[in-house]
Amino acid sequence: MQDDDLDDEPCESSCYLLPVVAAAAGSLLLGYVYGRDAFRKDLVRAVRRMEQSPEPLEIHIRDGLGHA
Amino acid sequence: MRDERLHPVSQALPLLLSAGAAALVGYQLGRMAVRARRTGVTSIAPADDEIDPTDLRNAALTYRPIGAPGEPYPPWVRALKGKSGVYVIRETQRDGSEVIVYVGESHTDRLYHTLTRHFQTWRRSKKFWIGQYGGQGHDPGLTYARARVTVAVRVMPTHRAIEEESRLIARLHPRDNLLGQPTDDLEEAIPF
Numbered sequence: 001m002q003d004d005d006l007d008d009e010p011c012e013s014s015c016y017l018l019p020v021v022a023a024a025a026g027s028l029l030l031g032y033v034y035g036r037d038a039f040r041k042d043l044v045r046a047v048r049r050m051e052q053s054p055e056p057l058e059i060h061i062r063d064g065l066g067h068a
Numbered sequence: 069m070r071d072e073r074l075h076p077v078s079q080a081l082p083l084l085l086s087a088g089a090a091a092l093v094g095y096q097l098g099r100m101a102v103r104a105r106r107t108g109v110t111s112i113a114p115a116d117d118e119i120d121p122t123d124l125r126n127a128a129l130t131y132r133p134i135g136a137p138g139e140p141y142p143p144w145v146r147a148l149k150g151k152s153g154v155y156v157i158r159e160t161q162r163d164g165s166e167v168i169v170y171v172g173e174s175h176t177d178r179l180y181h182t183l184t185r186h187f188q189t190w191r192r193s194k195k196f197w198i199g200q201y202g203g204q205g206h207d208p209g210l211t212y213a214r215a216r217v218t219v220a221v222r223v224m225p226t227h228r229a230i231e232e233e234s235r236l237i238a239r240l241h242p243r244d245n246l247l248g249q250p251t252d253d254l255e256e257a258i259p260f
Contacts, residue, residue: 023083027087028094032101033094035101036099036101038095039098
């Protein structure tokens with residue numbers, strides 16, 4: 001049968017590599033979007049705190065590399 | 069014949085590891101991208117001449133001189149034309165100390181005119197003020213010497229200007245603002 005024939009074909013390394021690369025690329029993109037959104041939300045929260053504070057205050061927001 | 073197929077867990081492991089690592093890298097890149105765009109990677113505080121008043125909405129108050137009497141207003145003041153927001157006037161006293169004297173706002177896109185009226189050196193006729201600044205026809209009166217003041221502005225949408233003015237008055241206690249000082253709230257809170 002044709003299906004059996006396909007199953008019997010030897011899979012090259014690209015068969016295994018492609019899903020890994022695709023998953024990595026997708027995750028990178030999702031992580032980038034989520035990280036961008038998370039930092040933006042942190043900024044908004046910091047601004048809200050500054051606006052609501054009766055006294056001047058200093059807020060440090062760290063990026064992923066620990067830069068304040 | 070020997071089955072050379074990998075165990076499903078072994079197949080999924082590199083996929084999960086690479087996806088997880090990529091997500092982590094992407095997350096950090098995303099945060100860094102916003103940080104770089106919003107604040108600059110090397111310097112959070114831009115130089116004074118790099119500051120665009122339209123970006124000052126959520127920034128710290130930056131006080132800057134507005135020039136000597138008779139001179140044209142500096143570009144950052146002229147850039148306030150057609151904008152709404154709040155302004156804070158700080159005056160240098162005779163002893164050299166700095167006192168915040170006035171906080172004002174414009175929620176009708178007249179920030180430039182509302183601010184610069186405090187530095188006019190002439191008085192207009194009473195009729196000029198009818199329909200402006202509350203419609204009561206009052207001459208705003210409070211004027212300051214340009215050479216002795218520095219001004220900070222925050223440009224913001226019209227609907228936020230009044231609220232921000234109240235907040236800044238409560239926070240900074242400007243000398244010449246009569247309304248909105250914390251004591252007013254206290255008096256209102258105690259009905260006897």
